[in-house]
Amino acid sequence: MNIHEYQGKDIFTGFGLPVPGGSAVQTVEDAVASAKEYGLPVMVKSQVLIGGRGKAGGVKFCETVEDVKKNATNILGMDIKGHTVRTVLITPAVDIDTELYIGMLIDRNTKRVMLMASAEGGIDIETVAKDTPELIFKQIIDPRFGLLDHEAMEMGMRLCPDDIKRARQLASAMQKLYVAFIESDASMAEINPWIFTPEGVGHAIDAKVSLDDNAMYRHPDYEALRDLEAEDPSERAAREAGLSFVKLSGNVGCLVNGAGLAMATMDLVKYYGGQPANFLDIGGSSNPEKVVSALNIILADKEVKAILFNIFGGITRCDDVANGIIAATNSMDINVPIVVRLTGTNEAEGRALLAKTDLGTADTMDEVVKKAIELAG
């Protein structure tokens, strides 16, 4: 789950990282009130879950109350790459001498958390990584000991070789960021930029944090950080129904058991010239209620002209799945053609059940995909 800058900063503050104060507000009046509270100049920063806010005009420096009014008016409601701005962060503007990058992520290869830092802050770090990888320093962190003093200090001195005071602040910030990462179950945490003022005082002036969905059970308070309005309504409904779903823009609805098979099915729809409407992993369950939820989510998309089921009964039995599909489709009013492919355990029994219904059937994955594309027109 990706969270907003202001929410990431709240987490950072909780772990002792230096973050300039700020308020997240939804109205121009509140923006002005906050600006007065913090004292001008301030920054008005759009809170959307996408990068490139500055370039899109969603981050503005304001010297006067008039500036705040004007910019907050412009930014609230602005569309940034398909994301509507509903909240802005009002935060004191700080003088910037240098901008640096500090980030942490899960490194799949070493199976550890990796610290990445660069003196090239404030710009897109992926561009730096691609064009000038030598400017990014890395440190793999041993989970038994955390980010050790000398590791943090070495990294601090690499970024600020001529200023031990700045290097120390960086070292401390990186150690705090590691604790924040582990304790909040992050999958990614970035400070871009970390800045030093001309007086040499460091601040985290941005925060980009992703939290591990699998760890939400031990952070019940983080559920409130979810931006429900930024979520696609169908993806939200799927999440609440416990289904793994991603909306796409095609017209062939796909219900598949298993994530890998679901991806392969989408790919096959595209291969045969069709467009998948979604990714949906219905899981190992043959529960009719789950099938109903899945169908409701897919049918809410008016673009969907045909629906396919691609079920490989491994542990799940095909006759159970067939009963689930039949019960679900009987209980609903569906005006879109459905084709079902069932293979695996008890496949004959499953097919016999489907033969008694109006549901279309197919023997193979290829066949179900081709039929669905044809029906979608």
Place this chain on the structure above:
Amino acid sequence: MAIFVDDSTKVVVQGITGRDGGFHSSEMLAYGTKVLAGVTPGRGGQKFQDTVPVYDTVKEAVTNHGVNTSVIFVPPFGAAGAIYEAADAGCKLIVCITEGVPTVDMVKVMPYLEERGARLIGPNCPGLLAPGIAKLGILPTSIVKEGPVGLVSRSGTLTYEVVYQLSAAGLGQTTCLGIGGDPVIGTTFMDAIIAFNEDPKTEAFVMIGEIGGDAEEQAAEYIKANVKKPVVSFIAGQTAPAGKKMGHAGAIVSGGSGTAAEKKKALEAAGIPVAERPMDIVPALQEIWKK
């Protein structure tokens, strides 16, 4: 022969009294896997299906039955704890089926396993099935067949689909292995490929990847330099949009990397055919095998 298991594999199931653990333990037993004990804290002294003794701890199962392998079916919040316990008790192979384990838990577990020389498969995986030898996990036995092909995959049902096609074409398997779809997993593609390459019974193998990370790219390099056996691949997720998690926590294209196109390119550059469709995997394997 197979990879990671043999006739000396003796199994304890952690979570044997749960719904899934119980169901799959019966399946493992029915396949002839030596499931000698189960563990559920608080259920020590009971018997699973009137035959398999249940203990409170893995240590007791090791002491009483000499088990060396654990298969874990405990809920996500207890999964890491179960892995520590199995490794501490001396299990050298640990298969964690559980889906939804926090990544930070897995990061912390890894050095503990490395210190004890224990191999982990998973989490969030279907486990391993070596036809005729043992079933550790949830892979359906009805679709496998003994034979010379190895199969390693990040997926579950997609693996079944491919195994089904292999068996239907008369190509049996030495070992079918699902390594799991999470970002941090114990046994990687690379580990499986090295093992398949060294296994004298495995004559050819199939690698089923998906978007996210660069494990397929690394495997491609290794295969190019070290593997003489025929290998074919398939990558799921060509149509996946960037930044969206496709069911598996690890299946995500981030910052433009981890795409199916990149993986395909790296594999093909290493001389490994990448099947366009799942149904093309078997013909592709048959073709390079003949040569």
